[in-house]
Structures are given as C-alpha cells and as structure tokens.
Amino acid sequence: MFKLFKTILKTGEATLKYPFAPMPISPGFRGKPEHTPEQCIACAACAIACPANALTMSNDTEAGTRTWQLFLGRCIFCGRCEEVCPTKAIVLSEEFELAVGNKSDLYHKATFKLANCTCCEKPFAPQKEIEYTVDLLKQTGMSAAAVEAKRNLLQTCPDCKRKQSLQVTDKVELTRFMKKGSEA
C-alpha cells in the first residue's frame, strides 16, 4: 500500500492540459488528408486506391467538369492516396481534430475542367492532366515542335483513337491468304 502511495506521489499529475494545450503527436502520424488543388491533375489515381471509397471522382459531361471529393466521414487515414499521387497534391497532415457541427463540412470538393476531344468534341480527360503530360514530354528533351505535334494525339479520346486506327486497318488486305487457298 505504501509503495502505491509513493508511486502516486511520484507521478504527480498525469492529466494532460489538452484541449487548452496542444496534444503532442508522434512524427509520421497520419491525420486528415490535405489536398492542394493547384497541384492536382485530377488523374483519379487516389480515388482508385482509396480502400474506403472516401475519395471519389465524378464527371459532369454536360458542364465539362470533373469533381474530386473527399468525404472525411469515410476516411480511414491509411494514406494510400498520398502513396499513389503522382504530383504530391494530397498529403496526410497531422491534424486529428475533425469534429464538425454540420455533416456537410465533412465533404471537401475541387472541380477541374475537362478537355474536349479534338475529334468528337466531347469532354474526356482533365485539361491539367494533358498539360502535365505535355510538360513531361518537354522535360524528356523533345523539341517544342515535336511536342506540339503529339498534342493532337493526346487531345483525342480513346474512342476516337480506336476509330482512327480502324480506318487504318481497313486498308490492310486480310483475305490475302484465303484467296490463295481458293485459287489453289
């Protein structure tokens, strides 16, 4: 019993001053994901990686926009989004005080403009993602003229690309061997 009192005395006050003093947290703590829209290219890698479906991407083809959305109510703070982000647009901060008075405050949104396909003129990919690819090509040492020539291809949607390549295969004579067989 005496030992116990000694321990209690030695310990002093164990209660933390939080929330009146900041709470110490360990380095590398995974808290609220912080999104930097300027840095984001809306590639949706984070939305695919998110195991909890807290991160979602939705396209509005009428308005020609893509909306990135984080619902903190579903977030499990695993940091998979941070791992896959190619541009470091999403980083897990050390913030853990996430209580809100209104549920809608748990939603974070960012809207990006979609680029139209040069062929069919329908929106298909975020403009920023295309610009990012163009910049990457420039970084590889490609000449400005060559990059601009590529731009046309980058600005074409997968559907149109498929159609274009079909037109090319149209000219290939597929029945060459069949003819040979019938002739023989």
Place this chain on the structure above:
Amino acid sequence: MSAIAETKVGQHYIDALRQRFPFTVLKEEWQTNEQVTVTIKLGDLPNVVEWLYYNQGGWISVLFANDERSIHGNFAVYYVLSMEAGVKCYVVVRAEVDARTGEFPSVTPKVDACVWGEREIRDMYGLKPVGLPDERRLVLPDDWPETLHPLRKDTMDYRVRPEPTSNVENYKFVNDASGETREIPLGPLHITSDEPGHFRLFVDGEDIVDADYRMFYVHRGMEKLAETRMGYDEVTFLADRVCGICGFAHSVAYATSVENALGIVVPPRAQVIRSIMLEVERLHSHLLNLGLACHFVGFDTGFMQFFRIREKAMTLAEMLTGARKTYGVNLIGGIRRDIQKAERLATQKLLGELKKEVTELVDMLLETPNLTQRTSGIGRLDPEVARNFSPVGPNIRASGFARDTRSDHPFCGYKNYSMPVRTKNTCDVLGRVLIRAEEFFDSIDFIMYSLDNMPNGPLLAEGHVYKPYSFALGFVEAPRGEDIHWSMLGDNQKLYRWRARASTYANWPPLRYMLRGNTISDAPLIVASIDPCYSCTDRVTMIDVRKGKSTTVPYSEIERYGRERKNSPLK
C-alpha cells in the same frame, strides 16, 4: 508445388486417416507444407472430425460453409482442425453438401466445439446440420426473414435491409437448472465495448445456477462486404476494423491467408516488423485487461495506474504505425512502414520504462489481498470443458493446456524465436490475470530481441499473380488467442469467400460453464477474465420467477455490487 511435396508436415495424419476410414478420402490438396485440405464423403464427416479431434490431438479452430454452386454445383463445409499433439499442422476436413437437400450430418453431438459454427452455417447458408442439438439462431436477428440466407451467392446484395418479420424477441434462453431459479438478464446493450451481448443469468439466491447469452447484436456483415464490394487487396484495411484492439492481428491473419493461397514469400524484414507490431498490440491489450481486473475487484487506483502506463504502449503504437490504433500498415506481401534508427531507439527507451513501471505495478497488484480473495477459484474453466470446446489464448492456457499459435504454428517473426508458453493449472480468473502479466514481459523481451536482430532487405514482395479459386488459412496469436482467417479468391480480383474468426468467438461457448456455481457479484469479473475487452451493460432487469414480478435497476448498481459486495440489489 514441388517445394511443398518435399517437406509436407502432417502427412502421417492423412495416411492414418485413409487407413482408419478406407475409401473416405476423395481428394487431398496441400496449400502450404503445413496445411492440407482433405475432401471426404459427407456421411463420414462426424466420425472423421471426432477421430482427428480426440484420437489425434486436434482442436477445432473454425468451421464454415462455402457456396460453391457456381464452381461444382454443391455447397461445401470446412472443419479446420489445428493438430497440436506431436506433429503440428492444420488439417482442413472438407465435405460437399448437395445443393437440393442442403443437409449434412452435425458434428456437434460428437465434438462440442462445433456448436457455434454449425449454428452459423444454418443461419448464413440455410444448410441443415442434421442432429444439431441447438437449432436456435446464432448470427441472424430474431426478426430476420426465415428464408433469407445472407451468404448464399444468389440471395441478396450487401445493402439489402429486409423488413423485420416479428416485433417480439423470441430467442429462447436455455436453462439446465433442475430447481426453480431467478432470471437475470444482463444486456442487451454493451455487455462489452466491442461486442454487445445479452446475458441471462439463472440464479438461486446469489448463486448462478446456469447462464445463457445472445451475441451478434453488432454483426456488421464484413464477410459479405469483402466478397462483394472490395478488391482482395483492399480487404487488409477492412480486416483492421474487425476489432478495435487487435485489428492488426486480423489484418496479418488475412494477409497471411492470401499469401499462403498465392504462394507469396514475405520478406524477412517485413515479417519481423509484423510480429513486433503484433506484440505492441499485445502490450496495450494486456495492460487494458490487467487494469480492468483491478477495476472489477474494486482496486480502482490500480486501474488508473495501469491505464496511465498503458498510454506509453499507445504512444509506441502511434510512433511505429502512424496511428494510435495499429491500423493501415499491412499489405498483401508485406508491410508499408519501416522501423528506422530513430524509432528503434525511442521504442527501446519506452519499453525500458514500461518494463520498470509495470513490474512495480504488478507487484503491487499481487500484494493486494483483495485480488487473490476475489479471483482465486472463481470462474473455473474445467480442463475437460476446455478440451471439448477448443477455447484459445490465456483463457485455455490457465486451464493447463499449452496452446499458443506462436509456438504451435510459428508465423511471421516467431519462426526464429522460441516464445515461452505460459500456462497455469489453477483454471480460474487469477490464473488468467497472472498469465497476462507474464506474457506482457515476454512481449517486451521479444520486441527488444527483434529490434536488435532485424534482418535487412525489402519490406514488400511485389509482382505476385492472382490465381482464381485458390484458398488457404492465415493465423495469428492475438492478445486473446488464435485469430484464424480462411480466404478463397474469386475470378474477379475479389474474394470468393472470407471467413474471419476472432479469438473471442472460440471463448464464448465455454463461458456458460465458467459462470456456473459462482455468485452474481463475480459475473462481471468472469466475463472480463476472458477479455472480451470490457464488461458493461446499460441496465439489468431482474425477474422473480416465483412472484412473476420484474424490476429494472441500472447496471452500474450491479457493477458497484460486484466491487463492494454490500447491499445486494436483489434484496
């Protein structure tokens, strides 16, 4: 496959099985060199399981059904036996159940440990275990439609919430008492913080004559969710959420099951880090339970002190995993977070402090006369009952059986370390408390050793191939005992079937026998001693069977009575 063929452990069990039951084995498949699945004829199921269980030293780990109609037209039932006498391995007995009749012979009359599993198969698949003595529902609520069996592939979407079919609770609590008894319901809210349950104590005066309970009020349908909504590689994050305390154990068990199925070799460094984190989890879990043991015997100062020190274990978890709960660091094939020099040094420092402070506190706890007086001889788990029901963890180790997955089936970083197995022969609450105290220090020693002997190399094995319909077991020794997962992959980057069995699932069935013969004031203590995290109920209704009168008193009253043992609320 050739690597398995050379080093099969436990082949002699199968050979003996073929000899004892000729012509019953239809197929023999090895998942790893210590895991074999034998498909047998359905009619022989009870005899084969009984023979493996009692004659060959097996223990039931888990049993489950699988809707394999889209693969071969039948259902299948799997009985997983952990063989622990002499040669240690897992033998899975599998039998196919005809989809039209849906009947299979119940094993429960021969092996008691199968009772919960077979009741669950009945609920979830609508298969009929013929001869099952207890045909009440286990998992599904009382107001669930009779013909809707959630885990069948063709019944329902995971989002379906059917209309209730009944407004009354029609679950019958079983009372084996011969004389008249009073009935005390504990619950149904929050008997434990992670598993609300409804207890019915049948008492004669102060003595518990019999007890029965209803669980699964918070069944979350995780298995269905994992099978339908998520990719197989995302389930590790869901498996974390199985438990609020030993979540990491579940995600390791899940990841191991997929790794075993796909033949992925996890790099040694990742394995050691996994086991370090498992032990960190054990540290804070055991401190929690030791603290609660203090609380329930009325030594609240000790409770506060244990919880103060436990905070250091939580800091450790936060530092090593980036989250206070050891969540979100596991991946199939390895781990996401390294332990570097700064973290290693900080861990060693914190462990030193923990060791010193907990040693002092445990000494103090054991010197408190109240503890021995309240826990010695209380909540006896008879070794025979233990043998019949296959409980796990400190619960069974206190009844004299040296069952510990870490030494029986070494996994992760335990392969190169001989983990001591702590046992006691007292069979009571005190024994379980002492085992937890001893294991706490073993965990510290293990982490210290592992930090000093950490292998170098990558953290993640990459580039594995998804093999449709492959399956295997994954297992872990969580703080409360063996956690076992069985996964079968589908053909769509998802799971076909996932069965996760938490350790407490194996510890509930024998609890009834542990409660018998004790007094009401010991009930919270006994329930807490199997460590279902926390034992608290919102209210207690007391029914006087003789007068047909019922009164409701707050649970805090029962808990207070449990601690002070004065002014019985029954009078």
